[in-house]
Amino acid sequence: MTEFFLTIWSSIVATCLIGQVFSGKNVVSTEPIPFRQTSKRSQNQKLILEAAEKVFAEAGFAGATTQLIADVAGLPKANVHYYFKTKEEIYRRVVYNIFDIWMEAASAFDTELGPSEALCRYIDIKMDLSRSHPNGSRVWAAEVMHGAPIIQDYLEGRLKEWSTDRGLHIERWIANGEMDAIDPAHLLYMIWSTTQHYADFGHQIETLNGGVPYTDEQWQAAKLSVKTIILKGVGLSVV
Amino acid sequence: MTEFFLTIWSSIVATCLIGQVFSGKNVVSTEPIPFRQTSKRSQNQKLILEAAEKVFAEAGFAGATTQLIADVAGLPKANVHYYFKTKEEIYRRVVYNIFDIWMEAASAFDTELGPSEALCRYIDIKMDLSRSHPNGSRVWAAEVMHGAPIIQDYLEGRLKEWSTDRGLHIERWIANGEMDAIDPAHLLYMIWSTTQHYADFGHQIETLNGGVPYTDEQWQAAKLSVKTIILKGVGLSVV
DNA sequence: GTCTATATTTCGATAGAC
DNA sequence: GTCTATCGAAATATAGAC
Numbered sequence: 001m002t003e004f005f006l007t008i009w010s011s012i013v014a015t016c017l018i019g020q021v022f023s024g025k026n027v028v029s030t031e032p033i034p035f036r037q038t039s040k041r042s043q044n045q046k047l048i049l050e051a052a053e054k055v056f057a058e059a060g061f062a063g064a065t066t067q068l069i070a071d072v073a074g075l076p077k078a079n080v081h082y083y084f085k086t087k088e089e090i091y092r093r094v095v096y097n098i099f100d101i102w103m104e105a106a107s108a109f110d111t112e113l114g115p116s117e118a119l120c121r122y123i124d125i126k127m128d129l130s131r132s133h134p135n136g137s138r139v140w141a142a143e144v145m146h147g148a149p150i151i152q153d154y155l156e157g158r159l160k161e162w163s164t165d166r167g168l169h170i171e172r173w174i175a176n177g178e179m180d181a182i183d184p185a186h187l188l189y190m191i192w193s194t195t196q197h198y199a200d201f202g203h204q205i206e207t208l209n210g211g212v213p214y215t216d217e218q219w220q221a222a223k224l225s226v227k228t229i230i231l232k233g234v235g236l237s238v239v
Numbered sequence: 240m241t242e243f244f245l246t247i248w249s250s251i252v253a254t255c256l257i258g259q260v261f262s263g264k265n266v267v268s269t270e271p272i273p274f275r276q277t278s279k280r281s282q283n284q285k286l287i288l289e290a291a292e293k294v295f296a297e298a299g300f301a302g303a304t305t306q307l308i309a310d311v312a313g314l315p316k317a318n319v320h321y322y323f324k325t326k327e328e329i330y331r332r333v334v335y336n337i338f339d340i341w342m343e344a345a346s347a348f349d350t351e352l353g354p355s356e357a358l359c360r361y362i363d364i365k366m367d368l369s370r371s372h373p374n375g376s377r378v379w380a381a382e383v384m385h386g387a388p389i390i391q392d393y394l395e396g397r398l399k400e401w402s403t404d405r406g407l408h409i410e411r412w413i414a415n416g417e418m419d420a421i422d423p424a425h426l427l428y429m430i431w432s433t434t435q436h437y438a439d440f441g442h443q444i445e446t447l448n449g450g451v452p453y454t455d456e457q458w459q460a461a462k463l464s465v466k467t468i469i470l471k472g473v474g475l476s477v478v
Numbered sequence: 479g480t481c482t483a484t485a486t487t488t489c490g491a492t493a494g495a496c
Numbered sequence: 497g498t499c500t501a502t503c504g505a506a507a508t509a510t511a512g513a514c
Contacts (some may be wrong), residue, residue: 063301233472
């Protein structure tokens with residue numbers, strides 16, 4: 001199976017080798033230039049983190065080698081260890097990045113809007129993230145499946161608070177007769193699982209789609225199907 | 240993180256050490272006893288495969304060591320290699336086992352029954368499997384997320400045929416006015432993702448449940464919630 | 479069939495020249 | 497800040513005694 005992965009990666013490496021740019025001018029090399037150095041530092045760190053997200057998603061934490069991350073990033077392996085002391089440090093950064101993106105999307109579940117619009121917007125954003133950040137979703141899924149060794153605190157903290165808060169609003173909607181009486185937790189789980197499925201199981205969906213990725217139209221249809229079924233399922237309708 | 244996993248495993252190993260039984264009587268050791276030997280062989284193989292499913296689910300393919308599988312199975316590492324030539328061979332067997340179980344459950348989607356009963360039974364069985372075989376579900380999820388290096392043929396073959404067949408029946412129900420007009424593929428994806436979420440993300444659900452696993456009553460409530468929302472969502476009702 | 483000892487490979491991480 | 501060479505640890509797999 002190792003050979004299989006290497007076959008896959010060689011093409012990714014080739015792809016990544018294209019985007020390299022030269023931003024430095026000719027300057028006296030002995031003179032320290034703090035801003036440019038910081039810029040290059042954050043630039044390389046970003047390269048490494050983007051590569052790492054892809055490699056962790058495809059190979060898992062243990063299967064991801066620093067050599068592979070370096071190849072995908074287009075840097076020598078030693079440079080990766082120059083910017084990040086350990087592989088675990090890279091992994092932590094990747095996982096935290098995804099969590100931040102998701103929590104920002106979670107704020108789109110705006111309970112001021114009323115149930116139909118709040119749920120529609122949240123599902124739309126979650127589906128958009130599954131398309132734009134599929135590898136982030138996969139890394140998150142693997143992290144949770146392995147017992148959340150890194151983000152357990154986040155689960156018990158911010159995620160639990162957010163879920164409790166949104167659950168209370170849903171129960172208020174139910175009490176007001178605005179939607180069906182269902183357990184808010186299971187509604188949230190259904191939204192999370194269904195939307196993230198299009199990222200985590202994207203390979204299976206692509207296979208059942210004849211081996212080709214979804215077109216823009218198919219993504220629109222998927223979003224509408226998900227919203228239609230879930231909203232009608234709780235006594236609402238798509239807005 | 241390696242240390243984290245080892246901490247987890249030591250408790251599992253201890254648990255597994257309990258169930259050992261002695262089935263052999265005192266017999267002449269030089270005499271070959273085909274049936275008993277075959278029995279012991281398949282017995283140990285079963286021990287290893289059960290341990291491997293757990294280890295692969297928690298640590299991933301690369302993170303799962305044969306030493307750990309041996310410890311969880313309660314056997315010396317060399318014995319594991321005596322029964323299975325390579326780690327990949329163990330992994331293949333684990334993945335195939337899960338696929339067989341799932342395909343058997345898939346036959347519960349009996350289109351002779353009519354839409355409501357067929358969907359209800361299928362969702363019920365998928366939820367039961369998420370509870371009884373959570374680690375199998377996780378191994379499958381990881382396999383697909385990593386590009387299905389082992390079961391790509393199965394995806395393109397039996398799974399695609401099954402999905403196409405059931406999709407045609409759903410479209411017939413729609414044409415007969417028995418349920419809402421929705422894309423069958425997205426309905427199937429919703430059923431798969433939602434039911435498997437209770438296995439794959441079981442750790443997250445447990446955390447949001449106050450750190451304790453679901454009780455029997457909570458599982459029943461979860462099954463009912465999933466069935467209620469999905470069936471109403473496509474114009475049906477739980478039977 | 480079981481189990482100890484080990485061969486071989488691979489990977490994470492670092493030293494040190496430039 | 498970059499990169500070659502390499503150390504040390506860990507893992508797969510096997511050899512060979514029992």
